[in-house]
Amino acid sequence: MSNKKNKSNYNPALRSLVTGFFGGLFWSSISYFGHLFHFTSVSPSTFILRLWYDYAWIEKWKGEILSILIISLLSSLVGLFYFFLLKKFIGVLVPLVFGCILWAVIFSSFSYLFPTLIHWSSLSSDTIVSTICLFLLYGLFIGYSINYDYAIHQEQSN
């Protein structure tokens, strides 16, 4: 009798947006923390506000927080993208590979599009390692959440 009531009433695509948003929020905040301790020379604002603007306040925490919010919004689109393309692969491996590829795309192609950005080959090894780690965890977070939600959703609708 309770089975009907229990049918998942959520939309997994919508949920992937939420997951993406929080993934962006959490991991870009961590990257800001890492930036404070000079683990990485790039910070959330490097990819957002500083691409176009060059005001002093952007370097301060206000600019970073604004950038973190913008990244979170963009990240919900990443979540949606992941949902439509890769949701069927269960487990943690595909999400990790996804994180790696995302890192490669952002760090290699962005510097062609935006001349203000330094090419990844001239970043310090600390920065490269910490950003790769961050993207791995970000990929894991987004990907594993979305494919797990999807698997549960499938199980419940059957």
Add this chain to the structure above:
Amino acid sequence: MKSKLNKENIHKNINRNETFINQKLGLDVSFDVGFRKQIIRDKEIQLYYVTGLTDTAYIIEIIKALNLINEEENQERDLYDLVYNQLVHQQVEVIHTMDEVVDQLLSGLVILFVDGSDTAFCIDVRQYPGRAPQEPDTEKVIRGSRDGYTENIIENTALTRRRIRDERLRNELIQVGERSKTDICISYLEDIADPVLIEKVKKELDEISIDGLSMADKTIEEYIVKQGMNPYPLVRYTERPDVAAAHLFEGHVLIMVDTSPSMIILPTTFFHHVQHAEEYREAPSVGTFVRWIRFLGIIASIFLLPFWLVLVQEPELLPSNLKFIGPNEVGNIPIIVQILLADIGIEFLRMAAIHTPTPLSTAMGLIAAILIGEIAIEVGLFSSEVILYVAVSAIGTFATPSYELSVANKMIRILLILVTFFFGLEGFLIGSTLFIILISGLKSLDTPYLWPWIPFNANALTQILLRISVPLSKTRPSIVKPKNNRRQSE
């Protein structure tokens, strides 16, 4: 358990039963199996019991009542029926095979044979040695119930039943162990708990074929979840009936093993190990505050020391307003050795404290604090900053509600310290990332270990980050796959 079951039936001739039991149990060798013959109306009846497991007063009462049969005037009636009628006890069962006789006898029931009958009576007069319910040492609360589970499975089911009078609470009994024949009880709410999980647990338990479960719950845990080399606890234990009842209401499955006061709660995630009953005994805001402090402690117990070591090794990483961090003078011993020595020292203390009787442990604490802490700095062995950070992360370890989790965290901390020492910042980063990836890949009975963080579930994570007041938490956690996920009507 399923090996050569002796299906021999109870014999009509009482002497053949006697020889059988004599051979099986070695009545003349073992002193704890008692035996009493009575003649009633010229027929023999025999009474068998295990001395330590039965209540003498009840047995005397039963024998008294049986002797009254001799004064019965109606000599026509069958003795067997008369005996059945005269057994002054509410739990009398009729059994047919010798195998049942032996099993029941050894679990503490009194067996009664009547000459000329091929069935026997077993009477439940069990009285197991044990203690009264006490507040468990590991899960103390300031207010709230002080009872805790004991070593007696019957008392334990009663403690749960006191809190859940629902007719849908199921306590299924299974016996495991060829020799120990340990009782294991699987408890769940039938209309809520996930039937797939229950099936799975039962199947695992059925497949166990072992002599005995002397480490009771721990042995069962090792059969149910495949631990491997992973130090992280994959099931949660509790000794508090209120915690157990709360989890049953949420749709979890509980496994009780006789002779152990620790109940196994399934399924479990990492975040089950960082909660404590105390948080639910206080105002939601206070509970949330306590929980955040606890989280800080747990995070510090893993990451604080390696993080500090990174900053000591590479002081140029420090933000300008934190430049004071790091030892002021170069000590006589490398920092890494100091950290490891101090950490191992605390581990010594912890181990010693377990074995030391309470009157001596005060003295031990004094020696530890003054001799090791104070003097080690004066002699120049340790720098005071090392002591500070090692102490903070040790306190973080003690603030972890689950003992199993705190030990696992400690091991990871030492590994992270070592990779940080060898590979610097990059070692720390890669080590931490690998750690998170590995434990998020763990599964305990198909439950992702870091749920609801990775995989992310906003509702459930809110329940963990904030202690939500009970009237507001209307649904059961989805991770237990409840058949009915509302715990309050709308």
